[in-house]
Amino acid sequence: MNWRKLRIFLVTVLVLCVIPATRYYQIDVPLLRFLGGSHVDPLSLHLSGEFVENNLGTEQDADGSVTVRMIAEQYLFVPHCILVPAGVPVHLRITSADAVHSLVFDGTEYAVKVLPGAISRAELQFPRTGEYKTVCREFCGAGHYAMRSELKVVPRDQFPALRPEERGNCAAQ
């Protein structure tokens, strides 16, 4: 192989790598299916598996980070209010019960596309305390514009050790 061919080859590889990289938070269905490993049945979300009711919300991990599990459905996010500590890694896992939604935390750059049948994952971090409106940015039907919820970021030392039934309940704070 001569240098010219090698250069064309390398540029092609680079361009092909850039396409998925720019779509990190906007993963396409075929790409997600191709990558595999995160299938979930949208019809049995509430009945069994990772996304049953008492497993939703914020869970404290052993290393100090937290995992947040949510469901997007027409026309709400479950849980309606999410509580996370400031300055720690937040592993988000979210799936859809019906249409394609897009979870956006207003005032941040985070945008997560949510699809039925797949688990979307995102690594988030909120350095400061505050409240963020959580909105749906993908047109998903008649109630799309009312699809709103909330994320509360509290000081790390005030983040409570949540019992399963408290995980998704900001109102109790």
Ligand code: CUA
């Ligand atoms: Cu959900 Cu728009």
